[in-house]
Amino acid sequence: MNKKSESLFKKANKFIPGGVNSPVRAFRSVEVTPLFIARASGSKIYDADGHEYVDYVSSWGPMILGHSHPSVIRAICRAARRGTSYGAPTEMEIRMAEMIRRAIPSVEMVRMVSSGTEAVMSAIRLARGFTGREKIIKFEGCYHGHADSLLVKAGSGVATLGIPGSPGIPAKLAELTINLPFNDSAPVRSAVDRYGDEIACIIVEPVAGNMGVVPPRPGFLEDLRKITESRGIVLIFDEVITGFRLTYGGYQNLAGIEPDLTCLGKIIGGGLPVGAFGGKKKIMEMLAPLGPVYQAGTLSGNPLAMAAGVTTLKLLRDDRTLYDKIDGMALTICGEMKRLFAEKGLPAFIHRTGSMFTAFFTGSEVFDFATASTCDTKLFARFFRGMLSRGVYLAPSQFEAAFVSAAHTNDDIDRTLSACTETLREL
Ligand SMILES: *Cc1c(COP(=O)(O)O)cnc(C)c1O
Secondary structure, three states: OOHHHHHHHHHHHHHOHHHOOOHHHHOHHHOOOOOOEEEEEEOEEEEOOOOEEEEOOHHHOOOOOOEOOHHHHHHHHHHHHOOOOOOOOOHHHHHHHHHHHHHOOOOOEEEEEOOHHHHHHHHHHHHHHHHOOOEEEEEOOOOOOOOHHHOOOOOOHHHHOOOOOOOOOOHHHHOOEEEEOOOOHHHHHHHHHHHHHHEEEEEEOOOEOOOOOEOOOOOHHHHHHHHHHHHOOEEEEEOOOOOOOOOOOOHHHHHOOOOOEEEEEHHHHOOOOOEEEEEOHHHHOOEOOOOOEOOOOOOOOOHHHHHHHHHHHHHHHHOOOHHHHHHHHHHHHHHHHHHHHHHHOOOOEEEEEOOEEEEEOOOOOOOOHHHHOOOOHHHHHHHHHHHHHOOEEOOOOOOOOEEOOOOOOHHHHHHHHHHHHHHHHHO
């Protein structure tokens, strides 16, 4: 059935560790051969064997307009004809910076990089340079890319594969990372009371997306803002997923909270490798060449990536109905799934924020990594395989989000829900 994918995977394993260039792609926790993708268009992806799938992975978040959006592809081709990289500033980088600045008021200045990992890593260095402090606070189950300080008790693939940390990270560095439970301000207060003058920053996904979708409880982000403000700690919102996913701007626009620094990625690259970090001018001015904190990149602000990103942002900005549409589709899917699970008598807890959602296979409420970990991941794997065999491509892990794009249609939703009905019958 998946002959081509299987033979490609076998071959890939000879030359690439685990056959993949990013661990969750290997489908390990769901115990099937990963599909090799040949092409994608709109809401669909097509594997090497020619099967069509309704895609909810969305390249892990970026493809909010759907795959191969004609305007985005045209912009990339037009840019490519003028050269693919110069290592010199271009006008398009100013346009990108201005668009981000206008959309997210706390971002007074911004620097482009080539991945979310790089954005977060640089923001942390900047926070440390700005404060002259070394410790950082992060939250269990949040994922901030794979930089050394941030892989301790992280979400995403680290959670999926059950890796508590990672060998190769110096203990001296890991010691500087304080890990606390998400959605609980009391431990943050105690940690700050204890180490206050040593803490450079608190970094958080304002809506967690990498232990599955876990929204912030009322007051949690407000508390983080108050605590950091009172102690001169830099508050960093990692909006690599949430940036431009929930509104034209960051989740911070919706929450009405201004962090000191914001990390972006995924959507702002329109499907090309991009990241960005920005925030208060007085902090950003510490960056080289203005200040002493060093950060650089050969391909930063790459013309193709800027073309794809700027075009994507323009389309999001100019279509007033887009966010309502994708949120509405996600609402329908979640509502129906909830009903189907209940009918089956199967415990499931569904979290949705805008167009991102996760169905947790657990009977208890999920509000942090410990509660997310109560999920029956074996049952999730069976559900995943049932959906996949019926043409619905979900993230191959309990601890990830599903993303609805503007290219999804009512027909896609019907297909998804029939697949769900049939799969649940099997479980
Ligand atoms: C994906 C992600 C990152 C890392 O971005 P990459 O481009 O994969 O390096 C960082 N933070 C969050 C919240 C993410 O979801």
